[in-house]
Amino acid sequence: MKTMLLQARKIRKNYVLGGGEIEVVRGIDLDVSAGDFVSIMGTSGSGKSTLLHILGGLARPDSGSYLLGAKDMLTLSDDELSWVRAHWVGFVFQTFDLLAELDVRDNVALPFLYHHALPDDRERRVDAAIDRVGLGHRQRHRPMELSGGEMQRVAIARALVIAPKLILADEPTGNLDTRNSNEILHLFKELNDTGTTIVMVTHDHQVASYSKKIMIMEDGLLSVS
Numbered sequence: 001m002k003t004m005l006l007q008a009r010k011i012r013k014n015y016v017l018g019g020g021e022i023e024v025v026r027g028i029d030l031d032v033s034a035g036d037f038v039s040i041m042g043t044s045g046s047g048k049s050t051l052l053h054i055l056g057g058l059a060r061p062d063s064g065s066y067l068l069g070a071k072d073m074l075t076l077s078d079d080e081l082s083w084v085r086a087h088w089v090g091f092v093f094q095t096f097d098l099l100a101e102l103d104v105r106d107n108v109a110l111p112f113l114y115h116h117a118l119p120d121d122r123e124r125r126v127d128a129a130i131d132r133v134g135l136g137h138r139q140r141h142r143p144m145e146l147s148g149g150e151m152q153r154v155a156i157a158r159a160l161v162i163a164p165k166l167i168l169a170d171e172p173t174g175n176l177d178t179r180n181s182n183e184i185l186h187l188f189k190e191l192n193d194t195g196t197t198i199v200m201v202t203h204d205h206q207v208a209s210y211s212k213k214i215m216i217m218e219d220g221l222l223s224v225s
């Protein structure tokens, strides 16, 4: 039997914009089991990133309920939410979001600013994450000296270094050419095959075809493809 990792019910989120209010997420239910690989597709502005931010504890919904593991996310304090992000969730974004002045190794080690680990354990985990994404030969390079595909590999290693329960990826191949996109998607698929749970936002059918399940977001509502 599959273990449920994430269970969201009746999630709603409005933004106040220029004196008015827009309903961005309008009552979403979503179940994700441990080991799932789910794509969320939909047109620009349909609320995909907003939902992903809520799932990762980067934003709070206005109402609904959301369990991640055993944590009732909507009742957590800001500090508790930070703990969940630092220990359970790995984020991968379209723009890679690496620190330009740090080399690959130091970028991958960044999550340990918020996640306690003994120095030996930290180094071992950084080594393993860099090896996992095939960048052992680029450890002392800075982001500027890497290709887009390599930069995204660094971002994935940074997400993996905490051994997250969940990887959330927002258009992870949006800035990559086809060859690099396919390499990154193969890597996601391999990670999923070895047990990593992934929720990925994309507007691209070919990208979504790597996942096990596709959901469609339309006007703030989510349905199965």
Ligand SMILES: Nc1ncnc2c1ncn2[C@@H]1O[C@H](COP(=O)(O)OP(=O)(O)OP(=O)(O)O)[C@@H](O)[C@H]1O
Residues within 6 Å of the ligand: 015, 016, 017, 024, 042, 043, 044, 045, 046, 047, 048, 049, 050, 051, 203
């Ligand atoms: N912080 C914010 N304040 C006000 N409005 C916001 C904010 N963030 C997002 N929005 C609005 O919410 C709507 C949904 O945005 P969101 O980024 O979630 O959509 P999306 O489906 O991810 O779009 P895209 O595919 O273009 O990234 C948009 O109309 C956007 O302008």
